[in-house]
Amino acid sequence: MPPERTLARCAWVNEDPLYMDYHDHEWGVPVHDDQKLFELLVLEGAQAGLSWYTVLQKREGYREAFDGFNPERVAAYDDALVEVLMSNPAIIRNRLKIQSAITNAKCFLKVQAAYGSFDAYIWQFIGGEPVHNHWQSKAEVPATTPQSEAMSKDLKKRGFKFVGSTICYAFMQASGMVNDHSMDCNWYAGRGSLV
Numbered sequence: 001m002p003p004e005r006t007l008a009r010c011a012w013v014n015e016d017p018l019y020m021d022y023h024d025h026e027w028g029v030p031v032h033d034d035q036k037l038f039e040l041l042v043l044e045g046a047q048a049g050l051s052w053y054t055v056l057q058k059r060e061g062y063r064e065a066f067d068g069f070n071p072e073r074v075a076a077y078d079d080a081l082v083e084v085l086m087s088n089p090a091i092i093r094n095r096l097k098i099q100s101a102i103t104n105a106k107c108f109l110k111v112q113a114a115y116g117s118f119d120a121y122i123w124q125f126i127g128g129e130p131v132h133n134h135w136q137s138k139a140e141v142p143a144t145t146p147q148s149e150a151m152s153k154d155l156k157k158r159g160f161k162f163v164g165s166t167i168c169y170a171f172m173q174a175s176g177m178v179n180d181h182s183m184d185c186n187w188y189a190g191r192g193s194l195v
Contacts, residue, residue, distance in 0.1 A: 007186045011138040014053065022056055024187065030130055030176035034118045037175060038108055039069035042101045044171045045162030046092050052170070054092075061090025066101065071112075074105035100161035107159045123177065125151045131178040141180050144169050 013023045031037055043062065047055045065088050067073040077085075085091065085098045108118055115121040125147050135141050148169035155163040172178045181188040 008184055010182050010185045028176050028179045032119045037118050038071045040174050044167050045100055046097050065091050071105040071108045077102045104160050126177050133180050135182050
């Protein structure tokens with residue numbers, strides 16, 4: 001039996017199977033489902049000041065606490081539910097981040113009403129097609145781009161919270177708006193390809 005091939009992954013991935021699975025099957029894969037886009041928006045906002053690994057470990061807790069990231073339900077959360085969420089150890093218990101998820105759900109619904117879908121709105125910032133970058137190392141990957149700056153500015157104008165340019169760029173990476181797999185990663189050329 002031939003030896004098992006070791007897959008090269010981006011330098012930011014640790015050895016936790018949860019993290020490797022996220023990198024291999026989600027990160028950089030284009031997302032066009034509004035509910036999934038809302039999930040990523042909430043989780044990227046929750047990441048502010050923390051590592052994505054911390055958020056990823058709590059994602060299932062978030063899914064349960066935030067009604068599967070249903071924006072209509074989250075938009076209806078009241079102060080009493082905020083207090084319940086503040087006592088939930090399965091999520092990041094930061095009042096501003098919890099309240100921002102509710103605010104963002106309300107803003108999200110307004111964008112859907114105006115554009116037909118959040119997907120149609122958010123993908124316009126890159127012209128509707130993923131940007132494929134060609135980074136040789138983690139150090140080359142930017143924290144922001146002109147597109148993430150434009151996205152951040154427009155989201156803030158619409159009332160969204162925790163949507164700074166760095167958060168927006170991380171959202172773009174997570175939702176596959178940009179492919180930032182490094183050139184030495186097996187996922188650089190295509191999903192799961194063995195280069």
